[in-house]
Structure formats: structure tokens, C-alpha cells
Amino acid sequence: MMRFTVVCLALAACGGQVGRAAEPALMPMPVKVEAASGRFLVDANLVVDAGGLSAGRLTPAVGWFLARVSRQTGVPFARQAPAAADAKRLVVECAGGPAYPTLGEDESYTLDVSATEARIKAATVEGAIHGLATFAQLIQPGPEGFQVAGVHIEDRPRYAWRGLMLDVCRHWMPVEVVKRNLDAMAAVKLNVLHWHLSEDEGFRVESKRYPKLQEMGSDGAYYTQEQVRDVVAYARDRGIRVVPEFDVPGHTRSWFPGYPELASAPGPFVLGTTGGGPGGAAMDPSKESTYAFLDGFIGEMAALFPDPYWHVGGDEVNAGAWTSNEAIMAFMHEHNLADARALQVYFNQRLLPIVQKYGKTMLGWDEILFPGLPTDAVIHAWRNHQSLFDAAAQGYRGIMSWGFYLDHLSPAAYYYGNDPLGGPGSENLTPEQAARIMGGEACMWAELIGPDTVDSRVWPTTAAIAERLWSPKEVNDADSMYARLAVVSRNLEFTGVLHRASRQPMLDRLAGDQPAGPIEVVADAVEALGLGTGRAGRPSVWAPVNRFVDAAAPESELVRSMEQAAKRLVADPANDREDAAFLRARFETWAANDAKFQALAEDKALLNEVKPVSKDLSALGVAGLKMLDYLTANQAAPADWLTEENTELTRLSRPPARGPRGAPQAPRADVLLAAFRPVKVLADALGKK
């Protein structure tokens, strides 16, 4: 068994500064990292030498690696091999492994880098791909050009199932969006794309057998079968399995415009122009024709997806859709099905052999757990952590998405702390039960996002989730994670995702023909609120994704660095001039910004909701400047004033309150003014004087 040692090069200097790690920031952190001597230069003479294993999946994987490293360094790698004497050899020793990534295969690798050679050893292509991803993260500009410092790494994943679920239905995500996210997934060693392909608001795959599914169940935006095969191959070449989800029997309203006979209500159905949610019709489980259709459909689709796991969805079935239908009620009575829950069990019992007939193992959201479900099925926990433990206790394997919902826009630290095998209840698991918990998936539901914003909601947060799922349990220091995440966030841009690049055009859009500077100042100081974490209601999925909140990040890097500066400053207010100057400059910018913002926003509808936020930000700037003055002069602040400011800081620390029902609502920007945090640090210090 591999010895477990974390020699975290990055930890030592991590606490102090956002965006600066003492050594190359790896994420996920490997099991073992030991510095070695020398440095390996990465220039045009780099050659990836995979020995005899030139065929199969390794060749495209090396192509992916070189393209990414080329973007990272600006070095175009020679397509023809350089002369042997000049070659910088990155040797990949790899026995091979299956042609398609396989759950549970050996993903371990070692990486040794010296001045003369880099060498990855892995049992499988999967491990080799992970080694290449680690090597790419290690590349840094150095005294002679780009380099990797000498190192010895041993690594393997803690969990076998490390996924990202992407909802491409509620808002359409074109192929290039999926592909660039696959590139980023590979960079942080995720190995499952859970592709949520049908939903109330849209059916997103071409069926040749039932073409009205996509023709009447979408707005024209769907993947052709050729595109599906292309994406599956693209993922495979990056070590990523693709698990499709066609959610049944609920969340199926987009199936019904083309095939109303599947529905629990008479129709006619028109693809909705209103929001999602669990209401509305479901599939009719009482008709034989429903199962015949599903057999035909799954038979067609199963051939597109080589992965042996098949996600049937199964969540949030609207009981009323069945209990309000007399024929279905009669069927339930006839079959002794006491309630809608029992009817869903019946449905799943009928669905199971269809899925099995096409060689697939059933996987579903935690509602699918029912008596008689074979224990090779996999339970996908989303409602709570306990459902995962319950499933494991009953003999089922499980994966966790509870606590990994990216649409909540929670802080990375929240997701990072969410260990599938941690938390209350985990202590009761036997080792055998614990072994059934295979990992987890970050879930990117698409009510609030579009192709322009999805990257900024998935990244860099998902890198922290990837570390939770890959690295040893003991790698759990949030400060270290944030310090490395700031570096990894920039590094991820070289994979092709646009989580950073997409922001400026969104701000420019709001500013029209004027410079967006004043909007950017506010955007840097806020954090976007997500579904269930302060966002005002569930919006129409048909609304434009073009608000200020859509350009704002879930976490503010600027505010984090200011908060850290404030903490250092209050520890030594008389001498810490650098932090004082940094904070003063930012507070001055805030204080002066509102006048500019209001002038810019005056005639722009989309900025109305941001006006109060901007006003609050400038007030924070003014307060922060005063607090700096008191602190650096070692004076006490007037008690009344400080009390008032603290009241204001408390107000700002909470998502904006909704007014009484029915009353006219003030516009809400759906952001938290995170800027209160560094000011609070100063206020707390003054309060102790």
C-alpha cells in the first residue's frame, strides 16, 4: 500500500496572501510531494515519449496536454521531433488499460522530474492522463524560461467517481461549452461528465426513432447524434466517462409536445415559456405504451453512450399529476399501489429491466431507492447526506451531490468541507459500507446561467470539489485551498474555460458606449447570490442572463485579500504601512465611485437594481477610511458612531430582505456586498479599544 505523506510545498506561505503560493500550486493536492533537485526546461524541444504505446487513448491525451501547455507557455511544440540531443523527454510509462475509462480502474501515477528528464509511471492511460495534468500545473516561468522544478510525486484518488453534472436543458449549452469544460475537468482530474440531457424546459438530444422529442421538445437547440458521439470521444480522450441522464418519470414536460400519449394529462402540450420546478404533468406509469416507448428510446440512446451506467433521474415526481388522473388512480387501486410513492416504485420496477436489457446499470437520484432495487444500482444523493449513508447501509453504492450544488453559489470552502464520508452519521458506517460510497458530483443546474456564465459558476469552485474527491481526507485546510485556488483559477484559463475572460464583456454590455469602470468597482466588491442562498425567487429560465449579478463572481478575490490585509493591520496598526496603504487606496476608490456609478447608471434599466449597492459601497469606503485613521493614529473611535457603523455592517452582512408580500418590491441586485468584511475587521478592532 502506498505510504501516505503530504509534503505540502504550498502550505507554508499560503496563509498570508491571496494569489501567491510559495511553490507551484497543485490542485487536487497529490498524496505525496517531495522536492527534488534540478529544473526541467519546457521549451520547443519538449517531447512526450510514450514508448510503444502510441496507439489508443494516450495519443489524443498527449495532444490535449501539448495544446494546453502551448497555451500556458506560448511555446508552439514542434510537430516533428527535434534532434535527439536537444530533446527534453517527458517519458510516459504506461501499461495501457481499457479503451474506455472504467469506474474503479487504477488511476494512480508517479511523477519524477529532474534536470534531464521527466517521467510518469502509471498502470493505465487514466493514470498517465492524471500525471500529465499534474505536470502541466507544475510549469512555471523561471530564470531560463518555462520550467518544472525537480520533484517526486506519488498520487492516486481517494474516490473513484469524481464528476460534474451539467444541465444543458434549462439553458442550452453548445458543444464548445461542453468541450472546454471537459478540458478543465481533466486538468483537475475529474473523471465523470454527468450530462443532464432532458428536462421540463428542453429535450436536448436528437432521437432518430422519436424525432418529435427534439423537434417539438426544444427551441431547435439540441445535440445531433454525431455531436454526442464527438463529445463522448472527446471526453474519453481526456480520461472522462460520460453518463447521460434522461430524467423520468418527472421533469418530462418537454417529451409531451411530441408524444402527448406519454403524459398523465390530456394535453395538448406546448413547450413552456415559464419556469421549471416540480409542478405539471409526469409520465403515465399506468400505460403499457409508456414502457414500450421507453424501451425503444433507451435502446436507441444506449448505443450512443459506451458507459455502462445509466442515470434515470427519478427526482421530484409530482404526486398530483398522478392522483388527479382517474385512470391512473384506477390502475393504482387495481395493483394495490397505495400512493404515488408506491406507483413510482412500480414504474422503476418496470424501468429496471429495460435499462438492464441494454447492458446498463441503473443510477438515479435518491428517490429511486425502493424495495427490490438490485444492489448493483447506484444511489445519487441530493436531498441530504443521510440518504447516502442509508443507501450504503442497505448495500447500495452511492455518490453524493448534496452540498455540491454549484447553482447555490456557495463559497468554495463550503463545498470543500463537504466530504462524502464525513459529517454526522458517517461514524456509524462499517468499513464495508463506507467502501460503497464511491464519490460525488458537482451539480451545475442551469436555471440561472447561460453559455456566457456557466464557466464562471463552475470554475474555479469545482477545482476545490475535485480536491475533496481526489486528495487524502487530511488535506482539508481552507486557507491553503484558497491560496492555491487563486493560482489554479488563472491557470485554468489555459485549458480554454472562460470563467475569467467572460466577465469584462458582460460589464461592457451593461455600460454600453461608456467605460465600465464604475460598474467594475462594484462588481469586484460583491458576491453573487445563488438559488436557495439569498437569490430572490426562482426566475423564468427564459429570461436573459444579462444582469449585474450574472457578471459578479460567487466569491470576491479582492475582498478576500482586503480582509486578510485588515487582519494583519489590526495586529500591528502602527507599523503595517503596506496593508494600510492597500486598504486606503481601495476605500478611496469605493468612496469616490458612487457619483460615477450613478451618472453611468442614470438611464440604464439593467443598472437600477445596483444603485443601492453602489451607494452602500461608497458609504463603506467612507467608513473604512475613518476607521483606518483611528486605528493608525491609535485613537478610540466615538462610541455612538461605531455603534451606528456596526448596525450598518450587520445589515450588509445579510442578503437584502424582501419587503412584505404584495407590497411593491424594491429592485434587488441579488448580490451580497462582501465589501463589509474588511470594514468589519477594522470595526471589531476599534470596538476592543
Place this chain on the structure above:
Amino acid sequence: MMRFTVVCLALAACGGQVGRAAEPALMPMPVKVEAASGRFLVDANLVVDAGGLSAGRLTPAVGWFLARVSRQTGVPFARQAPAAADAKRLVVECAGGPAYPTLGEDESYTLDVSATEARIKAATVEGAIHGLATFAQLIQPGPEGFQVAGVHIEDRPRYAWRGLMLDVCRHWMPVEVVKRNLDAMAAVKLNVLHWHLSEDEGFRVESKRYPKLQEMGSDGAYYTQEQVRDVVAYARDRGIRVVPEFDVPGHTRSWFPGYPELASAPGPFVLGTTGGGPGGAAMDPSKESTYAFLDGFIGEMAALFPDPYWHVGGDEVNAGAWTSNEAIMAFMHEHNLADARALQVYFNQRLLPIVQKYGKTMLGWDEILFPGLPTDAVIHAWRNHQSLFDAAAQGYRGIMSWGFYLDHLSPAAYYYGNDPLGGPGSENLTPEQAARIMGGEACMWAELIGPDTVDSRVWPTTAAIAERLWSPKEVNDADSMYARLAVVSRNLEFTGVLHRASRQPMLDRLAGDQPAGPIEVVADAVEALGLGTGRAGRPSVWAPVNRFVDAAAPESELVRSMEQAAKRLVADPANDREDAAFLRARFETWAANDAKFQALAEDKALLNEVKPVSKDLSALGVAGLKMLDYLTANQAAPADWLTEENTELTRLSRPPARGPRGAPQAPRADVLLAAFRPVKVLADALGKK
């Protein structure tokens, strides 16, 4: 004849501030713009109603328009038509026109926008596309959402040939790079992509008849014929002709590895790893087999390109390649060809009937002008302006690229002032001769650029060239151009080009795992030097494009705004507090930056050359602060000190000097520290005290 009136909505407030025009900034400026009442809302109910003309080129053009407007507004346009009562109709009245864009066709259009309707009228699809491009530039965020203010526009181009030449050979440009540049070209009404497809350093198109051209004449990067057809169709749908160039008989070294029998030297040939230039072998004009090959090749390629014009190159033939070959010399003697020039005339006389045989009209660089060249040939002037006038005087049509070389990285104002029908010599042209001057092309040679940087060298500069070629001659105010260009530059990002977005990752690459802030401060204050305008020598085209200069813009928007602020300040130093504060903040940032920069750059080879620039910038910041103090206090500066500073400012105003030949050269960043300009304004004002 259309009445010519420029009612420049944007001009009034243009002088003062970079990045802010009083009204939507149009570029190219139309012939006539008149404000009208009302505003037309651009929301999800927008419908482009092209009447009966749903077939043909207009349909994809409307798709292009909607995709661009969707990025610009964040509004996803309904694929299904909204109810008639809700529809916001943008009516396109258009008679049709040719299936492929045609030189000289009627490109005029009118655009009328009111609260209830927008209407484009055009004779051809070409005109309709231009009207759509104007409409998109008019969209602004407003009090009720995105809108176009009421307007009446009449417009038509001054020149019929408005092109961009893209060299995809010296550095390879993948299809997506070409496509996104086509999208941006259409946005500024350019109508020709001159695609430079073969060059000494690479042959970039698949030939099925002579496959060794691309196989041995490239590093594996070339367009398949399917991709060529795809790009040509993509351009056509945006109103853009594609004119291919296969440069002969010089610049042909990439042809020779596969087909050494074409060459004037015995070979063997290996695709070079050194720079371009006019040296080396050329095609052998003395062999019949050369013409047989060209006949076969042009015959194959002509079928790929529907445009009737065929660019034969013809520039910079190395006379020595011919005169050093005994067989060629014997051939010249035999045919009474006195010199290499005469031999090139012979070559062109043989080439001409081949080009004509495949239905093409010959077009070539100005060296091709020879006795007997038919007057339907087109002369492409690059060596000087006079060659264009000479050709016109001799009865040839011509286009101009002299003065439009984007690789020089000249200021936009330089290109903007370069009227094909202006300057010395133009006054001698008869109206008939003047009418032969059809327009011009911006030339993007690719010695110094790669796919990451090409956009930032083409845009936004080429928008100014597009205005020169489209708008009335009288539209020539550089201040107005710059004010609108700042807006158009941001707006162009919505077409898909990455001239702004590509910068940050390039800076991040230089900074490695540290925040790039200190590098960005320097990058904002410099201007990249181009070939022939201060850049140190001609680099190897095989070198990485990853230096600091590659991330720097040809013109600094920040420095321009500081220079303008300085000019306002010196006019009223006692009262202009806003400009003083703006300048002070920037000078403070500069003054404090070098310490941070040097710490960051310490161990990074790629930043060595930038260290002196950073040092100079901080010194400028310190000097600027002192000058601000003197000016705002209405004090005279010490004469000695001011003299010293002026000496320094003069030094900085020139590209860095090269040391003596043979001596060790200090590293040169190949940038001009534009930051000297606002400081010079202050110094000049102090000098008058």
C-alpha cells in the same frame, strides 16, 4: 445621386474623453445620419422580417446578426416567432442580388428606426448586411432595456474593395481564428478577405493533386479543402469575398520540399526553421514543367474559390536565385531576357493564360506590372503610394496596402490618414484614373504574431482603416475617430474576436503563480513596436510569441486618456481637481510599481527585458507627481531639474537605441514607454512659467 451630409452625432463630445461618445459610436461613419424620435426596444420579441427573401444569403446573414446581438445584449432571441402583437419588427427590404458577393455591386442601404419599427432598405443582400451591422452598432442599454434610438441613415461605400489580408503561413491560424475575424470584418463593413495561403515558411492548403505541398511544405497545419469551402461559405454569408493568394515565383520555399523540380536550385529542401525574407530559391521559370505544374495546381484550387480574382503574389523575387543558375541564365540568353526583371515578366506572361483559363482575373503585388499585362488585371500597391497612381495612369485598376501594414503596429491615426486617393501625386489623376483606384487592404503579416495575438494586432485598428475605405473623404477627424474607436473596440468583442480578452492570460503566463498586477501596470503604459517601426530586427518565425511586447497593445488607451487629462489640467491647473486626482493616482501607482515588478521579475527570464522599462516608468511617476505639485501650487519648477527631466523625456520618446554592432546588447523589450506623453505635457507647461 445621394445627397452627402455627415450629421455626426458622435463628434460633439468626442474630443474630451477616451471611451465616451455622446451618442452611439458608429464606425465606419455613414454618409448621412439624422436623429429621429422614439426608441426601438431590442428584446426577446425582436423579429427580423425579410419578407419573401427568406432563401439565399440573407437567412444566414440574419443568423449571424442575431447571434452577435444576442452576445451584445445577453438576450436569447426566440427561435419561434412571438405573437404578432408583441413582435418588434426589423424589416429588411432587399431585392436580392448575386448569390456570391461581387466587386462593385450596389452596397448602399438606408436604415430608419422609430419607436414601432426598424426598416432597412437595400438593393442587394450586401447592402442589407451592412444595414444590419449598423443597426447592431446602434444598440445601447437604455431606460427600458436595450434599444436603438430613432434615426434615419443613408449610407454607401466610397471604395468597392475593402479588405483584410491575413497571412496564415508564417504562423498558423486555425479555422476558428479566421472565422472570428470574418465576423469582426463584417461588423465594420469590410468585404474582402485576402487569404495569404502559401509562403516560404509554410504551405497551408490541402492539394489532392499535389499532396506533398501540404505534407512536406507544412508542419502538419493546413486547411483541408472541406475547411476552405467552409470558410468561403462563412465569409460569403457575411458579405465577404475570399481572394486567395498563392505567391509565385518568389516566397515559394515551402513548395520545394515536396516538389524540388520546381526550384531554381537543386535541393534537397527541408521546410526551414529560420526566418522569412526574400533570400533563397525561387521557382524556375525556364522549365515547361513549372507551368504544367502551375496549370494543374491552379486548376485544382480555382474550383475551391468562387471569387473571379486570383492573387498571384509576385513580390520580392530573389534575382540571385535565377542569375546564379546556369541553365536559367542560358534560357534568358536564348529568349533575349536581359535580367531577372525581364525573366519575371516572361514568367507572368506564361502565368496569365493559366489564370485566365480557369476563369480568373489576375491580381498581384505591384511588381507584376509589366508590358502586355491586360488592363483587367489589378495592381496591389505595397511598396509606395505612387505605384498605385502609376498603375491607374496606365489604365490598371489598383488597390492599396502601402501604409496599411498592420505588422508595423503604427497608431490608428496613421492608417486613418492614409487615403488611397490622397497624398502627393493624387492631384495629377484624372477622374477616370481616380475611378480605377478601387480601395485597399489592411495587411496582417504573421512574422511576429500567433493565433493568440493576431486579434490584438488587427483590432481595433482595422476599424479605422475600414472607415477610411467606406466613409466620405471628409470624415477624417482623428480625435473623433479615437473617441469612437474606444467604444467600437469594446463592441467588437461581441463579434467574437478576442483582441481584449486575450491579454490577461498572456500577462498571467508571464507571472506564473503570482498575480500579474505589476506587469499589467507596465503593460498599460507602453506601446508595442512593430516591424520597421522600432522593433529589434526580424525575428525567427519559429520563436514563441510569448513576450511582454506580445501582450502590449500598439496604442495605450490609458496613456491617451492621461494625455488628454494633462492637457485639460495645464489649461486650468488651479481648478481642474478631477484631472489632477486622476493623474496623481496613476503617477502614484507608477511610482510604487517598480519595487513590486522587480520582485516579481527577479527569477523570470521572459521579464528580464522589461526591467529597465519598469524602472523608467516608476521614475516617470515620481517626476509626474512633482510636476503636479508645482502646477497645482502655481509654482515654477527648478530650471535644472526641469532640464534634466526634459532630457529624460526626449530619451523615452524614441525607441530604445541599439548598442554598437558586435557589442553585447542589453535586452530590449521592443516597446515604447508611451507613459512619457502626459508627463511631457506637464513639463511643457512648467517650461512656460
